[in-house]
Amino acid sequence: MLRSLTLAWGGDQCFCNIEYSCLNPFVKGRSMVTSLNDSPSPAYICPNDMACSNLDRAAQILRLDPGVVEVLGTPHRVLTVSVPVRMDNGRIRVFAGHRVQHCNVLGPYKGGMRYHPDVTLREVSTLAMLMTWKCALMGIPYGGAKGGIAVNPTTLSVGELERLTRRFTSELVRDIGPQIDIPAPDVGTGPREMAWMMDTYSMSIGHASPGVVTGKPLSIGGSKGRDAATGRGVVIATREALDTAGLALRGATIAIQGFGKVGKAAALIFQQHGARVIALSDGSGGIYNPDGLDIEQAADFVRDGSRLAQYPFPGVKPIANPELLTLPCDVLVPAALEHQITEANAARVRARLVVEAANAPTTMEADRILEERGVTVLPDILANAGGVVVSYLEWVQGLSYLFWDEEKVNLELEKLMVGAYARVLQQATQFRLPLRPAAYTLAVGRVVEAFNHRGLYP
Structure with a gap:
């Protein structure tokens, strides 16, 4: 061994x-x-x-x-x-x-x-x-x-x-x-x-x-706001992208695949901002209500280990996980695992905006299909960066032994997410690129610049 x-x-x-x-x-x-x-x-x-x-x-x-x-x-x-x-x-x-x-x-x-x-x-x-x-x-x-x-x-x-x-x-x-x-x-x-x-x-x-x-945990140096950070970042990025398209977050219809830490936090914050979350899913299946779901009720239901497929409340239709990805909605948020939107289902995605709350949920072939159809994809390295941003803020607090209240953490997260989206949008506009290659050229370019300044050892 x-x-x-x-x-x-x-x-x-x-x-x-x-x-x-x-x-x-x-x-x-x-x-x-x-x-x-x-x-x-x-x-x-x-x-x-x-x-x-x-x-x-x-x-x-x-x-x-x-x-x-x-x-x-x-x-x-x-x-x-x-x-x-x-x-x-x-x-x-x-x-x-x-x-x-x-x-x-x-x-x-x-x-x-x-x-x-x-x-x-x-x-x-x-x-x-x-x-x-x-x-x-x-x-x-x-x-x-x-x-x-x-x-x-x-x-x-x-x-x-x-x-x-x-x-x-x-x-x-x-x-x-x-x-x-x-x-x-x-x-x-x-x-x-x-x-x-x-x-x-x-x-x-x-x-x-x-x-x-x-x-x-907070008791040993954790940061306030960390638990919901990735989901909050998803909402901020979605709001900015909808604003670019001339749409408002309030009243927008949202379908979220995945009701774990990220999906649940995003759903609750979407609801707090007046969006209408119409579909949710976990590993057992999903639920759908075109008039909107009660997210707090759904969160309470699964808190004891229950699954969404068993959701008993009236007015809610059970759906399969693949069906959620093709529902009519303004925003589709894949917040589960990678490779969920593929060549097999990309042509049937009816959302105007796909926000990648999971890592790599869209395959290369699906990305190409969505791009050709005019569906905007907010890439994972931007959309779900809220978690690493607040991890950085926690690290800074821990090294200085000076801890912030949640309002300050959320304000710093907001500033970094909005700034990153603005840079990506500017790059996409200037070079006529979709958001994904725009984000990657910015990210890779920054690493290359640092690499060139540091040089190759020895």
């Missing part, structure tokens, strides 16, 4: 080319072999075609040096660690944990830790690259990272989750830190897991280090 694996690439050589095996927690009694073909290599630098396409398109517009593009397309460090955990029944299970650190030209690595059965090294690599562009676009001094474990956290007890998180953190102690790499919550994790990570890291170095993670 390999304890940890560190990969690096340079020129035409891969410095490590082995296979490792680990116990698959979802196939009892069997082992799985994971080839390094699941991670980037010189022959396949970008994590996936979509990441390559967006970077390449920006590089062509910016006329970048191919060598610089190769640097930006290659993760700086890829870590895979073995995470053995003693389960409540006394048996030991071994999970594979990943952390990909894409680029630190602008500052420390920053990105979430994901617990989900579908986590793969390639997915984590893609999301790490997205984080680099997101931070650059928002003008905050971070590089991109992402981490995760392929596990369904709902099948583990609280004790098992704690042991999993603490062991995973202990394997990464040398590779994370307030000035190195700052994890945050993601799918399947939250303030509780961040508290365990902070405590484990602090115990390992011998003193409290609240800046090692963001998204912590």
Whole structure:
């Protein structure tokens, strides 16, 4: 059993080319072999075609040096660690944990830790690259990272989750830190897991280090406004895009795929601003009411673990998740997982504006179809950046030991989101680009500028 694996690439050589095996927690009694073909290599630098396409398109517009593009397309460090955990029944299970650190030209690595059965090294690599562009676009001094474990956290007890998180953190102690790499919550994790990570890291170095993670509970240095930050950012970005189109947020019809942390917060804030949320969904299915849903009632209903497919209130029609994506509405907000709008359904999307609250919810083929049909897509690196913005604000507060009230946090978030949207719109207008390539040219260009100023070591 390999304890940890560190990969690096340079020129035409891969410095490590082995296979490792680990116990698959979802196939009892069997082992799985994971080839390094699941991670980037010189022959396949970008994590996936979509990441390559967006970077390449920006590089062509910016006329970048191919060598610089190769640097930006290659993760700086890829870590895979073995995470053995003693389960409540006394048996030991071994999970594979990943952390990909894409680029630190602008500052420390920053990105979430994901617990989900579908986590793969390639997915984590893609999301790490997205984080680099997101931070650059928002003008905050971070590089991109992402981490995760392929596990369904709902099948583990609280004790098992704690042991999993603490062991995973202990394997990464040398590779994370307030000035190195700052994890945050993601799918399947939250303030509780961040508290365990902070405590484990602090115990390992011998003193409290609240800046090692963001998204912590308020009692140990978290920031007010962090829980709803991504959803609030989605609403701000949507409001700005509707205003550009001559439409108002008040009265706009919204369909939201995903009713987790981001989707739920966005739905509640949309409703507070007078928008009409007509559809919601979770993994079980969705609900639809053209006259608008009661979001607070829906949130209360699912709080105890109930699913939207069981929603019992009158006037609400049950719908399947795919049906939600093609409902007539002003704004479609995919807030679940990636690759939800595809070549198979893009032609049937009836929204005027797609706001990507999830990471990479639109495939390349779907993006092209939506563009040809005149559907505006607000890209993920802008639309869902509210979380990393307030993570940055939490980090700043933690380093200074001076904490703000929620009003100040929200004002700072508003300022950064509005400013970023204005820059993207200006770029799109000036160069006659859709919003996605406009956002990527700004983000990639900022990283390249910093790279050129710093130079190539040695």
